[in-house]
Amino acid sequence: MYSKIRVGIVGYGNLGKGVELALNNNPDFELIGIFTRRNIDDIDSNSNIISFNKVLDYKDKIDVMFLCGGSAKDLPEQCPKLAEHFNTIDSYDNHKNIPNYFNMIDNIAKKSNKVSLISVGWDPGLFSLNRLLAQTIFPNGQCYTFWGKGVSQGHSDAIRRIKGVKNAVQYTIPSEKTIEEIKAGKNPSLKKEDMHKRVCYVVPYDFEDKDRIEKEIKSMPNYFQGFDTTVHFITEEDLIKNHSKMPHGGRVIGTGTTNKKHKHVMEFSLSLEDNPEFTASVVVAFARAIYRLALDGKKGAFTVFDIPLGYLSPKTGEELRKELL
């Protein structure tokens, strides 16, 4: 029903590869090229790989640009540049800095008459939408976000910085006990230590160091202290074989009471075998929305809160009302 949406991918990491893959399932998109800062001959892909330096040559050939760089350094540098020339979508996930990032991109895109949809994915993204639903449907209720079971990059990195650690993976695991309490309507007020457990798989250089390393992990402030933490020591072979996947997930639970006595629970949950591939599937659906906002003549920065969800579908309003409402 639309002419194809011409898209580009900037950055060919986990998320960029996921977008390339997701586009295969969405025939209303046409992938024009993947832009990388690395030597294009080093990149293994069947798509059209293009040097990032040439990106401006594609100004009028791309309707929406998927920005798949890292949130820490890549997006704050790339998005301002690209929003001057392209409609963009990204999954910027540095929660604390989102307001600044939004304002910066909003100014640029308003001047360039482009639209930029920021922070799309599952958190921020789908989880944010569900926090909003919980808060507006239960104005006096509670809303809880749990993450996991999944790998936390930050916590894995923190363990790797301990002397004697060769490699490590840390899983964040939501506390089922706490979740049961919430669903039973007990409205617990929770410290973050009550909400998640931490399970670590650590490869030591020397297995003799086990006790010291375990003590250092468990006493690390902010990261592990106060948390229910389990440490397993394993070989690097075992780590690579059994802990190199990128599963993740989590849930948003909203609870509220009406007429003083009736309790309600609303829950949105995800269980993902591959975090970036799922995130990419979300981002691709939302790219339709940014394309349509552009067609509507909108400009500036937007978030998932600004998107009518019907805009995610290639179907007409009539089809959606008939098939899905």
Next chain:
Amino acid sequence: MYSKIRVGIVGYGNLGKGVELALNNNPDFELIGIFTRRNIDDIDSNSNIISFNKVLDYKDKIDVMFLCGGSAKDLPEQCPKLAEHFNTIDSYDNHKNIPNYFNMIDNIAKKSNKVSLISVGWDPGLFSLNRLLAQTIFPNGQCYTFWGKGVSQGHSDAIRRIKGVKNAVQYTIPSEKTIEEIKAGKNPSLKKEDMHKRVCYVVPYDFEDKDRIEKEIKSMPNYFQGFDTTVHFITEEDLIKNHSKMPHGGRVIGTGTTNKKHKHVMEFSLSLEDNPEFTASVVVAFARAIYRLALDGKKGAFTVFDIPLGYLSPKTGEELRKELL
């Protein structure tokens, strides 16, 4: 941050009472009056009860009218009349007839320069949004809707029509086994009989009739035949004491696979101790959206698919990005 949204309620049944209650928790609304077709002296409420005959006197005094009549007869009659003069919101739930209902209201509201948001609640409503997310995020995936545990009015009525039955309540209960299979990624193709069980509480005029009644229930085509059905015979006292509540709930489960081997599960679930009170809380949040669409100068009929979810909140976009994204 807004001036108060002036609202009226048309129809004071379960949903109408729920809206009256929900407005108490949402101080940005002002309830102008509740309109009923019944004798106003027969209605027990602290709100301003007004005869439905006088509704047009309130043309310029109400920003959004909550239509809380039944979907079978009240809404198809009341909404066309009221959409000529008011912005409206309803929870019309006759799924098959939604396209016709939408077109009828759309024509009227476009002429009257008003906005009407139809079919808001949880199904249709929140469940529809989650079916849309599942379908757009997993274009080659599966999406399943389960209802219950909750009372089905239609099935309870069907039992009551059997000779010898004095009263009855039927609970629809989702099959946990089927749900486990879905979440395990088995992508079962299901008959509706596999998805739900039916549990009936029946008050017979004469307990001697139990066997015949049970047989008639279990062999009733469309309603019970082929379903796992359990029938309990109880006294009317027991029925009134233990089965007069209106619990409901259900879930939408979307599954999909990326890169051929990675499975993902997305689930939205509700567990409600009172169906109409929860539905009313949803409708009140969406009433902000219809008010804002009206301020935006929109006209015609809309559904949940057309609403940016940020419009449900009294907060500014800036606050939402900071607190919830």
